[in-house]
Amino acid sequence: MSFNVNSPVLFVVAGLAVAVVLAQSVYFLVKAWRRGVAVGMDPQKLKRTARTAAVFTIAPAIAIVISVITLSKDLGVPLPWLRLSVVGNLSYETIAATNAESAMGLTFGKVSALTAQQYVTIASVMTVSIMTGIWLVPLIGEKLINGVINLEKRDKKWGEIFTSSMFIGMISAFIGYVFCDFSGVFRGVTAGLVPVLVMLVAAAVMTVLGLASKKKGLRVLADYALPLSLIAGMAAAIPLTAALG
Amino acid sequence: MNMNEYFKSVHRDGRIWNLSVALILILVPVVIGVLYHTMPDWNGFLVGLLATAPMYWTVGAIETVTYVPMLGAGGSYLSFVTGNISNLKLPVALNALERAEVSISSEEGEIISTIAIAVSSIVTTLIIILGVILITPLTPLLDSPALAPAFAQILPSLFGALGVVFISKNWKIAVAPVLLMLVLFIAVPALDASTVGIMVPVGVLFTLGVSRLLYKKGVLG
Structure with a gap:
């Protein structure tokens, strides 16, 4: 069988693995939903959660499709499809593919045709490198979660502050990241302002939508405030990038 | 079934699913190798792995310890299989918990987080499948320089919106x-x-x- 990075056989192999992951998501959705109903949670609340999550996911998922397109130029479609549906993200997969290709004397972005051996080598490096979380969560996940639950049982107030602090710590790291090119502004390079202004636009839209949703008749806005703010920030990035570089 | 029993069943099922997916992922390059009668270039594999794995394994371990308490049990098993945690799964869970006004360490929080992450994973998978099927007509549009700045700024936009909610509170x-x-x-x-x-x-x-x-x-x- 002659090798091609877009061979139908590779689509079947990747598709089967993606199907298993899809089945896992459906399984956990059904399990959580049934449990929610069994413990008396409002079905409307569960539906609202699902609807908001689905709408919010659309824009980031399209960005993932763009990542598939980017990686497919070197690796064909099936492998990036699998890698970005299971565990991966663009930056991790690009670095792994670059390292694997470079180890065989190839240059990422300049590969015209891979042999089956090169393909299997790249797929192996990408797979083995990225799997820590998949097997580590089964090993230590229960202990970590029980630790947080017990903490809240011992001191409810501190438990709540602990959880909020974890969220704030994570968000503050990403807010810092938004400013990572900001120092260029002092040297007249304005491109570093773009992510900062995008962040401010999204924050402003979120604030306006949050305030508006408190008014009668506009409460539905609260469910879609995050996806709408996300889209507003992304849309603002287009003219901001054109103006500032 | 009480709360403890439910959590235990989530961990049991999560272990089975994640270890099965891990095995399937490992089998993918093996199956491709068997189909095309080839082995990896072991030298390339080792050099590539040495350049990649130490950082990824370290980051993977740190992410596990950091993110699991925020994602909840079901959400963690799913997120660490489907990936894109910081740019998608964690924000979706945070937003859902915030909207439902529940804590991740409560049973309600566990259920809400799992539903949000599961729906997000399903929608992502389906959109990627659609993208793969329509990759030829979609590439000129999605890969266009005009849209590139918007998709390059997802994280600032996302954390601007999430940040204002959590920081103000x-x-x-x-x-x-x-x-x-x-x-x-x-x-x-x-x-x-x-x-x-x-x-x-x-x-x-x-x-x-x-x-x-x-x-x-x-x-x-």
């Missing part, structure tokens, strides 16, 4: 870590998109320390 906790991260990311050129994953646990640990101090002093009520 927890501003006493947020001031110090946000200032620290601003100073670090502006002053240290080495800190960029590739290192933000390592800075998350730094931010989390620092915030927990500040919060504990404020809590002991009675500032946080």
Whole structure:
């Protein structure tokens, strides 16, 4: 069988693995939903959660499709499809593919045709490198979660502050990241302002939508405030990038 | 089934699913190798792995310890299989918990987080499948320079929107870590998109320390 990075056989192999992951998501959705109903949670609340999550996911998922397109130029479609549906993200997969290709004397972005051996080598490096979380969560996940639950049982107030602090710590790291090119502004390079202004636009839209949703008749806005703010920030990035570089 | 039994069943099922997916993922290159009668280039594999794995394994371990308490049980098993955690699964869970006004350490929070992450995973998978099927007509549109700036700024947009909600509600906790991260990311050129994953646990640990101090002093009520 002659090798091609877009061979139908590779689509079947990747598709089967993606199907298993899809089945896992459906399984956990059904399990959580049934449990929610069994413990008396409002079905409307569960539906609202699902609807908001689905709408919010659309824009980031399209960005993932763009990542598939980017990686497919070197690796064909099936492998990036699998890698970005299971565990991966663009930056991790690009670095792994670059390292694997470079180890065989190839240059990422300049590969015209891979042999089956090169393909299997790249797929192996990408797979083995990225799997820590998949097997580590089964090993230590229960202990970590029980630790947080017990903490809240011992001191409810501190438990709540602990959880909020974890969220704030994570968000503050990403807010810092938004400013990572900001120092260029002092040297007249304005491109570093773009992510900062995008962040401010999204924050402003979120604030306006949050305030508006408190008014009668506009409460539905609260469910879609995050996806709408996300889209507003992304849309603002287009003219901001054109103006500032 | 009480709450403990439910959590135990989530962990049992999660272990079975995740270890099965791990096995399937390992089998993918093996099956391709068998189909095409080839073995990996072992030298290339080792060199590639040595260049990649030490950083990824370290970051993977740090992410596991940092993100699992925020994602909940079901959400963690799913997120660490489907990936895109910081840019999708965690924000979707945070937003859902915030909207439902429940804590991740409660059973309701566990259920809400799992539903949000499962739906997000399903929608993502389906959109990627659609993208793969329509890749030829979609490429000129999605790969166009006109749209590139929008998709390059997803994280600033996302954390601007999420940040304003969480910081306004927890501003006493947020001031110090946000200032620290601003100073670090502006002053240290080495800190960029590739290192933000390592800075998350730094931010989390620092915030927990500040919060504990404020809590002991009675500032946080």
